[in-house]
Amino acid sequence: MRDNPASIEKLIWIMSQLRDPIKGCPWDLQQSFQTIVPYTLEEAYEVAEAIENQDYAELENELGDLLFQVVFYARLGEEQQRFNFDNVVAAICEKLIRRHPHVFANAELATEQEIKANWENEKAIERARKNQQKSLLDDIPNSLPALAQAAKIQKRCAHVGFDWDNISDVLAKVKEEVTEVEDELKADDIDDAKVAEEIGDLLFAVVNLARHVKQDPEQLLRQGNRKFSKRFQFIEQHHFDHNLDIKQSSLVELEQLWQQAKLCC
Secondary structure, three states: OOOOOOOHHHHHHHHHHHOOOOOOOHHHHHOOOOOOHHHHHHHHHHHHHHHHOOOHHHHHHHHHHHHHHHHHHHHHHHHOOOOOHHHHHHHHHHHHHHHOHHHHOOOOOOOHHHHHHHHHHHHHHHHHHHOOOOOOOOOOOOOOOHHHHHHHHHHHHHHOOOOOOOHHHHHHHHHHHHHHHHHHHHOOOOOHHHHHHHHHHHHHHHHHHHHHOOOOHHHHHHHHHHHHHHHHHHHHHHHHHOOOOHHHOOHHHHHHHHHHHHHHO
16 A cells, blocks of 8 residues: 555555654654644645645645645654544544535535535534533634634624624724724824724724625735735836836835836736
8 A cells, every 4th residue: 555656545654654763754753743833834825825826736736745734743643642644534524524414414505604504503513512612712723814813703703693784884894993093193192002903903894894795804915915016026127127226216206117017917
């Protein structure tokens, strides 16, 4: 089975050799659950970047790297007699079947809303079974990127009815938060902490807007980052091509180049 290059068993075997106490890799042997978390996050972001760039050859490689992270955790779990790779696979199989009764059982879930509601109900049942949760929000990871965390908080609250009824209310809330930021900035004695608080509220409201139009705020900001970067690089290239120092250009000149960049980037 180890001779099959496409075998998950081969990957598990490779991991076992890397962690072999006698002939394993010194770096791999030093790792723990905690130390490989940063690598897992990095690999997940590299998967996302390959997808955003539509680089599917690179995606193939990055998915392999991400899969290796799962195998690494499973190996650590096995060594500590907590769980192994088969346990990980069994758990996700059971969960997926249970959360999709409209596929694997006879439940009638005709609309996307019904499917999502069932999914959230199942997750709520799972949280209740752990008997560790006092709040709907208790198990939302603090390590999530802030935009993704905000969206998850809002989705949890919306599931129990704490949400705006329509997009007009959501937009009104965004405008309200903009006004509150403006008011703080117009104060005679500007309170930096209060300004920061109001900007945080504004960001939270914008995440809510993205959620209501069924968009991922993290993805939207990454797209915005890429668009801005391409346009700024257009301005940089203009200065390189004409042997100019960008720091010596006026804001009016830079704005003119920005408008040109918007036509092509």
